[in-house]
Amino acid sequence: MNEFELIRTYFQRDPLDPSVILGNGDDAAVVSQHSDFETVLSVDSVIAGRHVPEMCPPDGFAARLLGRGLSDLAAMGAEPQYVLLSLTLPSLEPGWVDHFANRFHQLCVRFGVDLIGGDTTKGPLSAHITVIGRVPKGSAVTRSGLKAGDDLWLFGPDLGGARAYLDVLDGQESDHELWAERYWRPEPQLGAGVSLRGTASAMIDISDGLCQDLSHVLDQAVGSASVKLQSKFIPLCEDLVERFGQERAMEYALTGGDDYCLLASIPAGLKVPEGGRRIGMVVKGESERILLDGKPLPDSWQLGWDHGR
């Protein structure tokens, strides 16, 4: 099977959305524009041996790829519309690709996106996904805008499960169904993202770890700002404390990557959309930017995931 047959067989589907004027299969795709909206775009990668194990099951690869990409749109308050996929495969043998493509298309339908373009080539397993969505004009929620007086809210599942699953993959821990699910089936918080337009002063997805992503938001705060987190409000994934103890569970929750939650700052007193959990508050800048129960974060914590490591 060559590249062109592979694309025709596995990746060409009729687009679901009428805004797709020309989908996969030409030099480029064509989609319509509407002046009431703005286009939101991002690209993300999943590299075998880095973001996922070297021998990666195709359905997990597909789910992590789409979850990771779409989470960026959720973090802007955007509705997803289209994806483009650049896929590098060690071989173009149908088996793995068949399973990958099936899962990928299933998830596209579920999230309401059309695969409108792509590229396939031979090489070490990796995939790069471009996600495209839209927001009503002027309503994208950015990382800039957090300020003293805001509360800090979390939207999405309990934290730390995906990080704990890395210990399972390393053979240090016995398997755990929920951690595996957090790792292999991340759920982009698209509904929450849309509901936070006009309410959140700033928003980010915490795929690189809560503290690291929070520090990006603090970099772009309005005026000087520090964040006070309260450990009793940090939602810990099932069995984290039991297996690792309170201290390490908290470290996993606050610094472990791959939690596809949204972190939003919301001015105190505003009505908060359903599903949010308040985990702290923003105060005027202090010497420490992030405090946990009034104390600096332990020096031993690596603040989050660095893709260059």
Add this chain to the structure above:
Amino acid sequence: MNEFELIRTYFQRDPLDPSVILGNGDDAAVVSQHSDFETVLSVDSVIAGRHVPEMCPPDGFAARLLGRGLSDLAAMGAEPQYVLLSLTLPSLEPGWVDHFANRFHQLCVRFGVDLIGGDTTKGPLSAHITVIGRVPKGSAVTRSGLKAGDDLWLFGPDLGGARAYLDVLDGQESDHELWAERYWRPEPQLGAGVSLRGTASAMIDISDGLCQDLSHVLDQAVGSASVKLQSKFIPLCEDLVERFGQERAMEYALTGGDDYCLLASIPAGLKVPEGGRRIGMVVKGESERILLDGKPLPDSWQLGWDHGR
């Protein structure tokens, strides 16, 4: 230097175009929409050891990447506007990246595109570029529409030079300045692409080799169609015949990849934009789809580049 410092240092520039509402540096970029236009999108990859040598000079890597991507927009008749870059690097050491980024930004300015998003990670050298442009509503030129009675036109430089340069890289041929330029500095035919809106019945870029890309256009022809090419009209790159003889020169020109020309079918009698060269005509379908001087293409020719090889 970690991922975030690297992106800040090398890849964040202020956008040139006012349609960019939010550029690089948030979860996603935001650009405006205009209902008189349609958006054109494509993704392309350059993998070291496959599309370029394993040890690839950074400026050549940048030029091939952008050239390859933007050529897809040219082939739709689109004006380029934005790019997103997903870059995988063996190390995040500044040297190579510095040169790459400089060349990349230079070319972005030259082609009038803003880098609005990206992703950097560690791994075997590869880059995936998403290109985004626009066409006035309804004016994109697709691969479908070639029909008997059209002439076949080529826009861009003489053919076969980039293919010949592969023999230089292999050590089979002595170096050649023009071939090296064709290989390392492909020139997307953006002006020609725009000028062919409303004139070309079908268009494609011949990055995978003229005959292979022509066969994609024939797959989507209106009615049955064959193409008669005339070897005397095929523009051969400098010194091809001298070094390889007529037969092999023609093979390189018609099947070698990486010629970033546009191939357009235009109904006979229509005014053809400047710079076009007529290389053949479209007739009613015969048993052979592509004829060269009235004869089938030699069986020994591989029709073009297969990214899955």
